[in-house]
Amino acid sequence: MRSRSGDLHPSELPPTIKKRYNPSSVISGWNNANARSSRVCDGGGIIFAHPYYHSLAFTVNRPHTTVVLAMSADGKIADRSRTAAHIGSHHDKLHLERQIARADALLLGAGTLRADQASLPVTTPALLDERQQQGKPPQPINIVCSPSGNLDPDWNFFRQGIPRWLLTSPEGAQRWQEQPQFERVLIGAATPSAERLVFDWPVVLEQLAQFNLHRIAVLGGAELIASLLAVNLIDEFWITLCPVILGGADAATPVAGQGFFTAEAPRLDLCEVINIEGELFLNYRVKR
16 A cells, blocks of 8 residues: 555555654653644655654665754854854754664764764663664664765764764775774765765665665755755755854855755655744655
């Protein structure tokens, strides 16, 4: 059976995938009187009747991709110095950890990693237990996307107890030959664009699917998100709208790149709104 949108019906999903999405799980701190959730998406697909689960558009040849980000009320992810803006509350950090825990792998651009020099591991016991029950390792794979491979091995990221892969070019891979920091170095298909190397994302995501990576959380940065959007390979967004104004003509926004003309811009369906103490958690599905 197919839904109206053409998504797989739950009866068609492999048992491992059906088990992976357990709508009965609630994380402490979200199930409280301060959290208000509104379900507004009814456009077909697989709908879980739980405030923290939503329509999932499964794909056959590539992983499901979810962008997870926090931005100011005026749409900035960095301040005027272009320093990463850590403006989310502890609720946002919990939400981010939850999305990370649901993923098989994370995609991080080199710029995002350079800003924080670390990743956010799953540490909440309930989330670790849930991953164990689902037959997953404690931590998702952190895949750093860097055609140049120009990364500092002294970053704290390389001392964290997390699995690390590198997606790079043949030249970038040479930097990490016989180095222990990455468990796997993937040479992704890439093409030159605007005098720089850009991954051929349809090919790359098909390659990642061959490693049984069914769900990927995209954690930025703006160039990475733009490159995936440009080839229609983002399935959904979780955007935390933080009650702060950063301003700045040069302050970074969630999506960089060349941008879209209005007629060609990706359109979104709002599926869920969660309000926790004035911080809004917005879930959008990308229209196909």
